[in-house]
Amino acid sequence: MTEVTPACARPTKRRRNGSTGTPTGYTAHRAAREPVCEPCLEAWRAKQAERKANLSPARLEKERARKAELARLRRQAASACVSAGQQGTVAGYAAHIAADQVSCRPCRDASANHDYGSVCARPTRRCPNGRTGTRSGYLAHLYAGEPACDACLKGNAAQEKVSRAQDPEKALRNTLWSKYRMTLEDYRARLEAQGGKCAVCGIDAPTDFRTRRFHVDHDHSCCPTSSKTCGKCTRGLLCHACNTGLGNFQDNPERLLAAVAYLTARKGATPDAVH
Incomplete structure (x- = not known):
């Protein structure tokens, strides 16, 4: 039986020796839908702790409010796909989006395993038609550890320009x-x-x-x-x-x-x- 190489150990253009024990290795595990190894998990936790320590009080309060809203939506997550009899399917994931719900784990896994083409084309609760050409799409490419498409690069640059114009400081x-x-x-x-x-x-x-x-x-x-x-x-x-x-x-x-x-x-x- 062929031994499967963990996602974090696979060489990339920037990390020829792999990315085990780094936050990049953690995202590689998540993108490959496989269990995260302990070194990568510890590196990710350390990075998140540093990130939270660097947040301004206003940004920290905003993030707490966002987490509270996500927790509320998760409590009602199972209703849409169960009532449609499509739990654990891509159709169930679409039902969650249509109902403006955070998807349950089975439906989220089914959507993650479905081939949408580009990672930015996958629909989300906030972007039912996909995120191609937006900053969210650019970040989706970034978190997946892959180069962003031209549409997402241009969309991110345009949104950054608007953001700087609205708040120069x-x-x-x-x-x-x-x-x-x-x-x-x-x-x-x-x-x-x-x-x-x-x-x-x-x-x-x-x-x-x-x-x-x-x-x-x-x-x-x-x-x-x-x-x-x-x-x-x-x-x-x-x-x-x-x-x-x-x-x-x-x-x-x-x-x-x-x-x-x-x-x-x-x-x-x-x-x-x-x-």
Whole structure:
């Protein structure tokens, strides 16, 4: 009998040695409709715990409300397919959608095993005609670990453009909270306390023409192994030049003082005369 290779152990274009013990391996198990191995399950749980820890209070409350609504819908999930005598079939899954219900497990499994062509073409409660050409369709491709089709790529880009136009500060708000545990209101209050200027050089205009804002400076010795901070080690708001300069000097005062001595010695000035 031929031994079946677990989905997480199969090599892919990005992971030639497989994805066992990673969140990608977890999604590979789920897409293959097979039991999830323990390393992948632990990696997925760790990722979800980190994701929830990074959620802003408003987003966390929204997610809790969504879960409560799904729980309510699941309690009435069996009625549509049972009354139609089609439980555990694709027709039963369609009956759930027509009744605006979350499908029961047998019908959901039947739908998952049915060949709809592309994963984005599978109907859902919110998209009875499939999700092709939408952001939901793009995410369906992403979660299935496959390249998104052209229609979903274009639909996702268009929806992102509309979202940015409706809420231009959404990206900044999410970045501030995710990386620095700082709300947009806290950012503005700190910038106002600095007089709207860089905390080091005093320039009143950001020098980063890509983000067009001052950077949040933090103590790298506090959170050295992560691209995100604990939120307690932020120090001030700096322009791009000063923030990059401190980073290049590795936040080392001795190196900065040595650089001051180097420059003043070659200008004929004394360190005390430098502002």
